[in-house]
Amino acid sequence: DxxxxxxxxYLVKRTGEKVFLECVQDMDHENMFWYRQDPGLGLxxxxxxxxxxxxxxxxxPEGYSVSREKKERFSLILESAxxxxxxxxxxxxxxxxxxxxxxxxxxxxxxxxxxxx
Amino acid sequence: xxxxxxxxxxxxxxxxxxSTLRCNFSDSVNNLQWFHQNPWGQLINLFxxxxxxxxxxxxSATTVATERYSLLYISSSQTTDSGVYFCxxxxxxxxxxxxxxxxxxP
Numbered sequence: 508d509x510x511x512x513x514x515x516x517y518l519v520k521r522t523g524e525k526v527f528l529e530c531v532q533d534m535d536h537e538n539m540f541w542y543r544q545d546p547g548l549g550l551x552x553x554x555x556x557x558x559x560x561x562x563x564x565x566x567x568p569e570g571y572s573v574s575r576e577k578k579e580r581f582s583l584i585l586e587s588a589x590x591x592x593x594x595x596x597x598x599x600x601x602x603x604x605x606x607x608x609x610x611x612x613x614x615x616x617x618x619x620x621x622x623x624x
Numbered sequence: 625x626x627x628x629x630x631x632x633x634x635x636x637x638x639x640x641x642x643s644t645l646r647c648n649f650s651d652s653v654n655n656l657q658w659f660h661q662n663p664w665g666q667l668i669n670l671f672x673x674x675x676x677x678x679x680x681x682x683x684s685a686t687t688v689a690t691e692r693y694s695l696l697y698i699s700s701s702q703t704t705d706s707g708v709y710f711c712x713x714x715x716x717x718x719x720x721x722x723x724x725x726x727x728x729x730p
Binding site: 542544550551613614615 | 657669710
């Protein structure tokens with residue numbers, strides 16, 4: 508079975524704290540994605556990665572950074588959390604590049620609901 | 625960039641009713657997917673359907689790529705169908721609609 512896991516289901520942090528959201532997939536997928544979901548705005552792409560140590564900005568990268576040191580792990584980092592980063596964060600992975608080589612199904616993790624106080 | 629519009633934004637049904645959710649997009653796409661986000665926040669891939677028609681149990685989807693729309697049909701709805709349904713299209717990148725919030729009442 509396809510499996511994408513995220514390190515926490517719920518997280519509460521204070522303004523200014525550094526936050527790490529971890530995502531791990533066990534399908535040997537090349538591509539991994541971080542989205543945030545907000546009511547009325549759908550899912551918005553923050554960053555994606557199509558290979559180890561490679562990263563590309565999505566629609567809303569400001570205030571975030573990412574790390575992909577190993578193929579199976581893609582981390583989202585909030586250097587200094589702010590209240591407007593309170594959201595549901597979803598990680599996804601896919602087998603082939605959805606950007607360069609054509610489409611493939613993305614498999615999503617369960618999500619992390621982050622609250623910044 | 626490509627625009628993705630879903631309708632209706634909200635839908636309330638009685639259990640057993642049928643429904644149709646619509647996704648319009650503004651440009652040609654390589655891929656289209658329908659997702660269901662359940663009330664616990666988990667996103668489930670329903671269909672990968674860049675064109676044509678697919679069926680899976682009580683759900684079916686049709687994409688008419690030349691006319692830039694896709695439809696998701698839910699028949700004999702159940703309370704467990706409640707949640708938000710997202711359409712996502714792939715053009716140069718992946719774009720999601722704002723979703724349709726479905727509430728099925730017993």
